[in-house]
Amino acid sequence: MSVNTISPAQFKELRQRGGTVELIDVRTPVEFREIHVDIARNVPLDQLDPQALMTARNGADQEPLYIICKSGGRGRQACEKFVKAGYVNVINVEGGTSACAEAGVPVVRGKKAISLERQVRIAAGSLVLIGVILGWTVHPYFIGVSGFVGAGLVFAGITDTCGMGMLLARMPWNQCKSEGTACAAQ
Structure with a gap:
Protein backbone atom coordinates (compact mmCIF):
# COMPACT_ATOMS: atom_id res chain seq x y z
CA MET A 1 0.00 0.00 0.00
CA SER A 2 1.42 3.37 -1.04
CA VAL A 3 1.53 6.14 1.56
CA ASN A 4 2.01 9.83 0.75
CA THR A 5 5.07 11.33 2.43
CA ILE A 6 6.65 14.71 3.03
CA SER A 7 10.26 15.39 3.98
CA PRO A 8 11.07 17.31 7.18
CA ALA A 9 12.46 20.18 5.06
CA GLN A 10 9.23 20.36 3.02
CA PHE A 11 7.19 20.20 6.24
CA LYS A 12 9.24 23.06 7.69
CA GLU A 13 8.63 25.15 4.53
CA LEU A 14 4.91 24.35 4.70
CA ARG A 15 4.80 25.57 8.31
CA GLN A 16 6.70 28.76 7.44
CA ARG A 17 4.23 29.64 4.68
CA VAL A 26 0.99 8.55 17.01
CA ARG A 27 3.67 7.72 19.63
CA THR A 28 2.95 6.81 23.24
CA PRO A 29 2.13 9.66 25.64
CA VAL A 30 5.50 9.29 27.38
CA GLU A 31 7.39 9.45 24.06
CA PHE A 32 5.32 12.49 23.11
CA ARG A 33 6.10 14.16 26.44
CA GLU A 34 9.84 13.68 25.85
CA ILE A 35 9.90 15.58 22.54
CA HIS A 36 7.29 16.55 19.97
CA VAL A 37 6.75 19.02 17.16
CA ASP A 38 5.19 22.10 18.71
CA ILE A 39 1.88 21.89 16.79
CA ALA A 40 1.46 18.11 17.16
CA ARG A 41 -1.49 16.53 18.92
CA ASN A 42 -0.94 13.13 20.54
CA VAL A 43 -3.19 10.26 19.46
CA PRO A 44 -1.35 6.98 20.19
CA LEU A 45 -1.40 4.44 17.36
CA ASP A 46 -3.16 1.81 19.47
CA GLN A 47 -5.99 4.31 20.17
CA LEU A 48 -6.22 5.72 16.64
CA ASP A 49 -9.75 5.77 15.21
CA PRO A 50 -9.57 7.31 11.72
CA GLN A 51 -13.36 7.73 11.42
CA ALA A 52 -13.69 9.55 14.76
CA LEU A 53 -10.65 11.71 14.13
CA MET A 54 -11.83 12.80 10.68
CA THR A 55 -15.35 13.47 11.97
CA ALA A 56 -13.91 15.68 14.73
CA ARG A 57 -12.15 17.84 12.12
CA ASN A 58 -15.47 19.68 11.52
CA GLY A 59 -15.50 19.71 7.73
CA ALA A 60 -11.74 19.92 7.34
CA ASP A 61 -11.56 16.25 6.35
CA GLN A 62 -10.64 17.33 2.79
CA GLU A 63 -7.57 19.19 4.09
CA PRO A 64 -4.34 17.18 4.40
CA LEU A 65 -3.72 15.48 7.73
CA TYR A 66 -0.06 15.03 8.61
CA ILE A 67 1.05 12.03 10.67
CA ILE A 68 4.30 11.74 12.62
CA CYS A 69 5.99 9.31 14.99
CA LYS A 70 9.59 8.91 16.13
CA SER A 71 11.22 7.76 12.89
CA GLY A 72 8.42 7.10 10.37
CA GLY A 73 7.37 3.45 10.85
CA ARG A 74 4.35 3.93 13.11
CA GLY A 75 3.41 7.02 11.11
CA ARG A 76 3.24 4.87 7.97
CA GLN A 77 1.10 2.32 9.82
CA ALA A 78 -1.25 5.10 10.93
CA CYS A 79 -1.51 6.41 7.36
CA GLU A 80 -2.36 2.89 6.18
CA LYS A 81 -5.18 2.78 8.77
CA PHE A 82 -6.59 6.02 7.36
CA VAL A 83 -6.34 4.79 3.77
CA LYS A 84 -8.11 1.52 4.68
CA ALA A 85 -10.87 3.64 6.28
CA GLY A 86 -11.25 5.58 3.02
CA TYR A 87 -9.26 8.73 3.84
CA VAL A 88 -6.48 9.21 1.33
CA ASN A 89 -5.42 12.79 2.12
CA VAL A 90 -3.04 11.74 4.91
CA ILE A 91 0.69 12.37 4.71
CA ASN A 92 3.45 10.70 6.71
CA VAL A 93 6.32 12.96 7.80
CA GLU A 94 9.47 11.06 6.71
CA PRO A 106 10.19 23.79 16.22
CA VAL A 107 9.88 21.10 18.91
CA VAL A 108 8.91 21.01 22.57
CA ARG A 109 11.25 19.08 24.86
CA GLY A 110 10.11 17.59 28.14
CA LYS A 111 10.99 14.78 30.54
CA LYS A 112 13.40 12.15 29.13
CA ALA A 113 12.14 8.56 28.84
CA ILE A 114 13.38 5.19 27.59
CA SER A 115 12.17 4.77 24.00
CA LEU A 116 9.68 2.04 23.22
CA GLU A 117 12.13 0.46 20.76
CA ARG A 118 14.78 0.26 23.47
CA GLN A 119 12.26 -1.23 25.92
CA VAL A 120 11.46 -3.96 23.36
CA ARG A 121 15.15 -4.79 22.95
CA ILE A 122 15.62 -4.96 26.74
CA ALA A 123 12.52 -7.15 27.23
CA ALA A 124 13.27 -9.48 24.30
CA GLY A 125 16.91 -9.90 25.32
CA SER A 126 15.93 -10.56 28.93
CA LEU A 127 13.37 -13.20 27.95
CA VAL A 128 15.85 -14.95 25.65
CA LEU A 129 18.52 -14.94 28.39
CA ILE A 130 16.06 -16.22 31.03
CA GLY A 131 14.88 -18.98 28.65
CA VAL A 132 18.46 -20.12 28.03
CA ILE A 133 19.40 -20.04 31.73
CA LEU A 134 16.24 -21.92 32.79
CA GLY A 135 16.71 -24.39 29.91
CA TRP A 136 20.26 -25.04 31.04
CA THR A 137 19.61 -25.25 34.81
CA VAL A 138 15.97 -26.31 35.30
CA HIS A 139 14.53 -28.12 32.29
CA PRO A 140 15.34 -28.14 28.55
CA TYR A 141 11.75 -27.18 27.69
CA PHE A 142 12.45 -23.64 28.93
CA ILE A 143 14.47 -23.13 25.73
CA GLY A 144 11.00 -22.75 24.18
CA VAL A 145 10.78 -19.29 25.78
CA SER A 146 13.77 -18.19 23.71
CA GLY A 147 12.31 -19.81 20.60
CA PHE A 148 8.97 -18.07 21.13
CA VAL A 149 10.66 -14.67 21.50
CA GLY A 150 12.78 -15.34 18.41
CA ALA A 151 9.68 -16.26 16.40
CA GLY A 152 7.99 -13.09 17.62
CA LEU A 153 10.94 -10.98 16.48
CA VAL A 154 10.90 -12.62 13.04
CA PHE A 155 7.15 -11.97 12.79
CA ALA A 156 7.68 -8.35 13.84
CA GLY A 157 10.35 -7.92 11.19
CA ILE A 158 8.23 -9.42 8.43
CA THR A 159 4.97 -7.63 9.29
CA ASP A 160 6.46 -4.43 10.75
CA THR A 161 4.06 -4.94 13.67
CA CYS A 162 5.53 -5.60 17.09
CA GLY A 163 3.23 -7.30 19.58
CA MET A 164 5.73 -6.79 22.40
CA GLY A 165 5.95 -3.09 21.53
CA MET A 166 2.17 -2.75 21.57
CA LEU A 167 2.04 -4.52 24.93
CA LEU A 168 4.83 -2.38 26.40
CA ALA A 169 3.14 0.80 25.12
CA ARG A 170 0.20 0.03 27.43
CA MET A 171 2.34 -0.46 30.53
CA PRO A 172 1.92 2.09 33.36
CA TRP A 173 5.42 3.52 32.94
CA ASN A 174 4.55 4.42 29.33
CA GLN A 175 1.44 6.33 30.35
CA CYS A 176 1.18 9.81 31.75
CA LYS A 177 -0.37 10.27 35.17
CA SER A 178 -3.28 12.12 33.63
CA GLU A 179 -4.20 12.61 30.00
CA GLY A 180 -4.16 15.93 28.23
CA THR A 181 -2.14 18.97 29.18
CA ALA A 182 -0.78 17.50 32.42
CA CYS A 183 1.12 14.94 30.37
CA ALA A 184 2.87 17.51 28.22
CA ALA A 185 3.75 19.60 31.25
CA GLN A 186 5.43 16.82 33.24
Missing part, protein backbone atom coordinates in the same frame (compact mmCIF):
# COMPACT_ATOMS: atom_id res chain seq x y z
CA GLY A 18 1.52 29.89 7.30
CA GLY A 19 -1.96 28.48 7.18
CA THR A 20 -3.40 25.60 9.09
CA VAL A 21 -1.34 22.43 9.35
CA GLU A 22 -2.86 19.63 11.41
CA LEU A 23 -0.29 17.16 12.76
CA ILE A 24 -1.08 13.96 14.65
CA ASP A 25 1.71 12.28 16.63
CA GLY A 95 11.98 10.38 9.45
CA GLY A 96 9.51 11.43 12.13
CA THR A 97 10.12 13.74 15.05
CA SER A 98 13.83 12.97 15.13
CA ALA A 99 14.34 14.16 11.54
CA CYS A 100 12.11 17.20 12.08
CA ALA A 101 14.17 18.29 15.08
CA GLU A 102 17.36 17.91 12.99
CA ALA A 103 15.77 19.93 10.17
CA GLY A 104 14.97 22.82 12.50
CA VAL A 105 11.22 22.29 12.85
Whole structure:
Protein backbone atom coordinates (compact mmCIF):
# COMPACT_ATOMS: atom_id res chain seq x y z
CA MET A 1 0.00 0.00 0.00
CA SER A 2 1.42 3.37 -1.04
CA VAL A 3 1.53 6.14 1.56
CA ASN A 4 2.01 9.83 0.75
CA THR A 5 5.07 11.33 2.43
CA ILE A 6 6.65 14.71 3.03
CA SER A 7 10.26 15.39 3.98
CA PRO A 8 11.07 17.31 7.18
CA ALA A 9 12.46 20.18 5.06
CA GLN A 10 9.23 20.36 3.02
CA PHE A 11 7.19 20.20 6.24
CA LYS A 12 9.24 23.06 7.69
CA GLU A 13 8.63 25.15 4.53
CA LEU A 14 4.91 24.35 4.70
CA ARG A 15 4.80 25.57 8.31
CA GLN A 16 6.70 28.76 7.44
CA ARG A 17 4.23 29.64 4.68
CA GLY A 18 1.52 29.89 7.30
CA GLY A 19 -1.96 28.48 7.18
CA THR A 20 -3.40 25.60 9.09
CA VAL A 21 -1.34 22.43 9.35
CA GLU A 22 -2.86 19.63 11.41
CA LEU A 23 -0.29 17.16 12.76
CA ILE A 24 -1.08 13.96 14.65
CA ASP A 25 1.71 12.28 16.63
CA VAL A 26 0.99 8.55 17.01
CA ARG A 27 3.67 7.72 19.63
CA THR A 28 2.95 6.81 23.24
CA PRO A 29 2.13 9.66 25.64
CA VAL A 30 5.50 9.29 27.38
CA GLU A 31 7.39 9.45 24.06
CA PHE A 32 5.32 12.49 23.11
CA ARG A 33 6.10 14.16 26.44
CA GLU A 34 9.84 13.68 25.85
CA ILE A 35 9.90 15.58 22.54
CA HIS A 36 7.29 16.55 19.97
CA VAL A 37 6.75 19.02 17.16
CA ASP A 38 5.19 22.10 18.71
CA ILE A 39 1.88 21.89 16.79
CA ALA A 40 1.46 18.11 17.16
CA ARG A 41 -1.49 16.53 18.92
CA ASN A 42 -0.94 13.13 20.54
CA VAL A 43 -3.19 10.26 19.46
CA PRO A 44 -1.35 6.98 20.19
CA LEU A 45 -1.40 4.44 17.36
CA ASP A 46 -3.16 1.81 19.47
CA GLN A 47 -5.99 4.31 20.17
CA LEU A 48 -6.22 5.72 16.64
CA ASP A 49 -9.75 5.77 15.21
CA PRO A 50 -9.57 7.31 11.72
CA GLN A 51 -13.36 7.73 11.42
CA ALA A 52 -13.69 9.55 14.76
CA LEU A 53 -10.65 11.71 14.13
CA MET A 54 -11.83 12.80 10.68
CA THR A 55 -15.35 13.47 11.97
CA ALA A 56 -13.91 15.68 14.73
CA ARG A 57 -12.15 17.84 12.12
CA ASN A 58 -15.47 19.68 11.52
CA GLY A 59 -15.50 19.71 7.73
CA ALA A 60 -11.74 19.92 7.34
CA ASP A 61 -11.56 16.25 6.35
CA GLN A 62 -10.64 17.33 2.79
CA GLU A 63 -7.57 19.19 4.09
CA PRO A 64 -4.34 17.18 4.40
CA LEU A 65 -3.72 15.48 7.73
CA TYR A 66 -0.06 15.03 8.61
CA ILE A 67 1.05 12.03 10.67
CA ILE A 68 4.30 11.74 12.62
CA CYS A 69 5.99 9.31 14.99
CA LYS A 70 9.59 8.91 16.13
CA SER A 71 11.22 7.76 12.89
CA GLY A 72 8.42 7.10 10.37
CA GLY A 73 7.37 3.45 10.85
CA ARG A 74 4.35 3.93 13.11
CA GLY A 75 3.41 7.02 11.11
CA ARG A 76 3.24 4.87 7.97
CA GLN A 77 1.10 2.32 9.82
CA ALA A 78 -1.25 5.10 10.93
CA CYS A 79 -1.51 6.41 7.36
CA GLU A 80 -2.36 2.89 6.18
CA LYS A 81 -5.18 2.78 8.77
CA PHE A 82 -6.59 6.02 7.36
CA VAL A 83 -6.34 4.79 3.77
CA LYS A 84 -8.11 1.52 4.68
CA ALA A 85 -10.87 3.64 6.28
CA GLY A 86 -11.25 5.58 3.02
CA TYR A 87 -9.26 8.73 3.84
CA VAL A 88 -6.48 9.21 1.33
CA ASN A 89 -5.42 12.79 2.12
CA VAL A 90 -3.04 11.74 4.91
CA ILE A 91 0.69 12.37 4.71
CA ASN A 92 3.45 10.70 6.71
CA VAL A 93 6.32 12.96 7.80
CA GLU A 94 9.47 11.06 6.71
CA GLY A 95 11.98 10.38 9.45
CA GLY A 96 9.51 11.43 12.13
CA THR A 97 10.12 13.74 15.05
CA SER A 98 13.83 12.97 15.13
CA ALA A 99 14.34 14.16 11.54
CA CYS A 100 12.11 17.20 12.08
CA ALA A 101 14.17 18.29 15.08
CA GLU A 102 17.36 17.91 12.99
CA ALA A 103 15.77 19.93 10.17
CA GLY A 104 14.97 22.82 12.50
CA VAL A 105 11.22 22.29 12.85
CA PRO A 106 10.19 23.79 16.22
CA VAL A 107 9.88 21.10 18.91
CA VAL A 108 8.91 21.01 22.57
CA ARG A 109 11.25 19.08 24.86
CA GLY A 110 10.11 17.59 28.14
CA LYS A 111 10.99 14.78 30.54
CA LYS A 112 13.40 12.15 29.13
CA ALA A 113 12.14 8.56 28.84
CA ILE A 114 13.38 5.19 27.59
CA SER A 115 12.17 4.77 24.00
CA LEU A 116 9.68 2.04 23.22
CA GLU A 117 12.13 0.46 20.76
CA ARG A 118 14.78 0.26 23.47
CA GLN A 119 12.26 -1.23 25.92
CA VAL A 120 11.46 -3.96 23.36
CA ARG A 121 15.15 -4.79 22.95
CA ILE A 122 15.62 -4.96 26.74
CA ALA A 123 12.52 -7.15 27.23
CA ALA A 124 13.27 -9.48 24.30
CA GLY A 125 16.91 -9.90 25.32
CA SER A 126 15.93 -10.56 28.93
CA LEU A 127 13.37 -13.20 27.95
CA VAL A 128 15.85 -14.95 25.65
CA LEU A 129 18.52 -14.94 28.39
CA ILE A 130 16.06 -16.22 31.03
CA GLY A 131 14.88 -18.98 28.65
CA VAL A 132 18.46 -20.12 28.03
CA ILE A 133 19.40 -20.04 31.73
CA LEU A 134 16.24 -21.92 32.79
CA GLY A 135 16.71 -24.39 29.91
CA TRP A 136 20.26 -25.04 31.04
CA THR A 137 19.61 -25.25 34.81
CA VAL A 138 15.97 -26.31 35.30
CA HIS A 139 14.53 -28.12 32.29
CA PRO A 140 15.34 -28.14 28.55
CA TYR A 141 11.75 -27.18 27.69
CA PHE A 142 12.45 -23.64 28.93
CA ILE A 143 14.47 -23.13 25.73
CA GLY A 144 11.00 -22.75 24.18
CA VAL A 145 10.78 -19.29 25.78
CA SER A 146 13.77 -18.19 23.71
CA GLY A 147 12.31 -19.81 20.60
CA PHE A 148 8.97 -18.07 21.13
CA VAL A 149 10.66 -14.67 21.50
CA GLY A 150 12.78 -15.34 18.41
CA ALA A 151 9.68 -16.26 16.40
CA GLY A 152 7.99 -13.09 17.62
CA LEU A 153 10.94 -10.98 16.48
CA VAL A 154 10.90 -12.62 13.04
CA PHE A 155 7.15 -11.97 12.79
CA ALA A 156 7.68 -8.35 13.84
CA GLY A 157 10.35 -7.92 11.19
CA ILE A 158 8.23 -9.42 8.43
CA THR A 159 4.97 -7.63 9.29
CA ASP A 160 6.46 -4.43 10.75
CA THR A 161 4.06 -4.94 13.67
CA CYS A 162 5.53 -5.60 17.09
CA GLY A 163 3.23 -7.30 19.58
CA MET A 164 5.73 -6.79 22.40
CA GLY A 165 5.95 -3.09 21.53
CA MET A 166 2.17 -2.75 21.57
CA LEU A 167 2.04 -4.52 24.93
CA LEU A 168 4.83 -2.38 26.40
CA ALA A 169 3.14 0.80 25.12
CA ARG A 170 0.20 0.03 27.43
CA MET A 171 2.34 -0.46 30.53
CA PRO A 172 1.92 2.09 33.36
CA TRP A 173 5.42 3.52 32.94
CA ASN A 174 4.55 4.42 29.33
CA GLN A 175 1.44 6.33 30.35
CA CYS A 176 1.18 9.81 31.75
CA LYS A 177 -0.37 10.27 35.17
CA SER A 178 -3.28 12.12 33.63
CA GLU A 179 -4.20 12.61 30.00
CA GLY A 180 -4.16 15.93 28.23
CA THR A 181 -2.14 18.97 29.18
CA ALA A 182 -0.78 17.50 32.42
CA CYS A 183 1.12 14.94 30.37
CA ALA A 184 2.87 17.51 28.22
CA ALA A 185 3.75 19.60 31.25
CA GLN A 186 5.43 16.82 33.24
